[in-house]
Amino acid sequence: MTELLVIGLNHKTASIDVRERLAFPEGGIERALSRVKSFPSLKENMILSTCNRVEIYAAARETEKAIHDLKEFFSQYHKISSKEFEKSLYTHVGEEAVRHIFRVASSLDSMVVGEPQILGQIKSAYNMAVESKTSGLILHRLLHRAFHVAKRVRTETKVGNSAVSVSFVAVELAKKIFGTLEKRTVLLIGAGEMSELAARHLVSGGIEKVLLTNRTYERAVELAQEFRGESIPFEEMNQGLKKVDIVISATDSTHYLIEHDQVAKVMKDRKQKPIFFIDIADPRDIEPKVGDIENVYLYNIDDLQKVANENIQDREKEARKAETIVQGEVVKFVNWYHSLEVTPTIIALREKFEAIRNRELGKILSLYPTLTEKEKQSLEAMTSAIINKILHGPLTLLKQTDEEAMSDLYLDALRTLFQVSEKTLGESDTEKEKED
């Protein structure tokens, strides 16, 4: 019996260094797939390689051997000693492997939980496996179920709906004030990691123009080049305040740089056009009273962090809902997987045929109540013989097929054609357990 397994590493288990060294460049995946396929210990495989994770999914003939082979493969392919990455590797087998890919596809295992890119990355990994013909019945089914689970998680929960980083919250707030960020201008006061990050988020959110000012003018010019923005002298900050829509302040000044009366005056010049202040500095750069002025919105770093934290809580609640969905789907998949075993399918098929036979026989017997006991027995014998003869060929073939891939295919086809569902198989399993 083949077994599903996944072996790999991700942002939680490995440093970016190790991840980079084990990553498969997009152009090389095809070659890697066929290399893996050549191992006799496994029959299907798919490689998922993103900047946060490198994983090989496989249907293995011999689980232990396959795990060993894949570790060797990592080491040889990337010319890196297995000692360097072995500790970062995780291996999931069977049900755990199913749960793993369902969680990855639903973005529950992502660095930013709920981010949508991972699903697209899995889809292209799957397409590459299909094109290279390294995926078969099991991975097909597994991946299609994974896409289905991801869709359910996206539509039935709100995982991935909320902004959980401070910069992202700032962008969302700006959008709630200004609608779109197109044609908006941001003024950066002071240079620092946080303010640059926030500015970068705003720019990718569509901000058109970045103005910069800094006590040391040279640094402002430098930054301005990076953002393709415009630097203004520190003394002309008020002029800047009149023009811009968003202000991010992050200086290490010990007193307020921007005060209530100053902004009140600026607002008149702005004809009350709304302005959004983001105060990232500690101690604060902007007098808190500024936020009381009409059409002025002032958020400091703690305010933003609070919103982000609330969003994180919401998302954790939603993530728990998502885990429940995943669990249900894992059970369904595992049931289907077990149905690929030969014996239960044969039993189920026989039971089904037998049920049909009894039903039809019953009809005939009640139509002709005058039949003698002997005639009835002949009918019984004849119908039994028909079923046995029909089933004989296919069942013998099934039992004798050594090629597992073929047997999987036959079983799946049999079950689909005769509608022997996974559920009935599951039920007969539990009945057997009771008998035991």
Add this chain to the structure above:
Amino acid sequence: MVESLAMNIHFFKFASFLYLFGTLAYLSYIIFLKDTLSKIAVAVVSIGFAFHTLALLTRYVEAGYTPVTNLYESLSFFAWMIIGILLIASLKYKVKVLGSFLTPIALILMLFALALPKEIFPLAPVLKSFWHPFHVIFAFLGNAIFTFTFCCGVMYLIQEHQLKSKRIGAITKRLPPLNLLDDLSYQSLKFGFPLLTLGIITGAVWAEYAWGRYWNWDPKETWSLITWLLYAALLHQRLTVGWRGRKAAIMAIVGFLAVLFTFLGVNLILPGLHAYSNW
């Protein structure tokens, strides 16, 4: 006559019924934020609007005059315009939650109308005028647009309060951005104000025909002048001082209260020339 009278009432009732479902769909949309719900809402309200239009047309044919002569007809017409504006706005802007605010108002007007006598009476002589239908249509189109402005104002105040008090959550997410609300409010004011002005002018012309004087200072005229002044002030402040946001939103709400009082309050409380029938 009786049969056709029944027709327009049937259409009206069916339209009300659909508006009820549309309102429920819009309210569920604002709670659950499922796009399907908003699509259902737009579809149901559109069909309701079609039947409402049929109701107005059949009534026009049957009565032989533009059916805007009593409170039932006016309420129906008012609601029809509100829904019409909502449907036009839904085509132009992607502000689905507008429906969650506008449809309940239209529905209340419809339910109010349903409770009133709906018979078609011969037209009072004073209403037999070329100018009268224009007067009413302009006035109500203006009113309906101001209802839209009012909703934008309410949404603005809620959204602004959330953003100022830093309570960012379910409500912030559901309401449109501030600048869009302010923009819609301003745009609608620019349409509504000229219509209200036209409504008052045509009314004065009609008054000259009917009573021999352009202006009689009856309560309705006085209150519509007050309403007009309020909106004129708002428009003026917006254009010159750059009033916007909060102040403009509050003023739009005050203006709408004046609209409501001019339309309903005067009829119910202050008797005057405009009271042609008990209803």
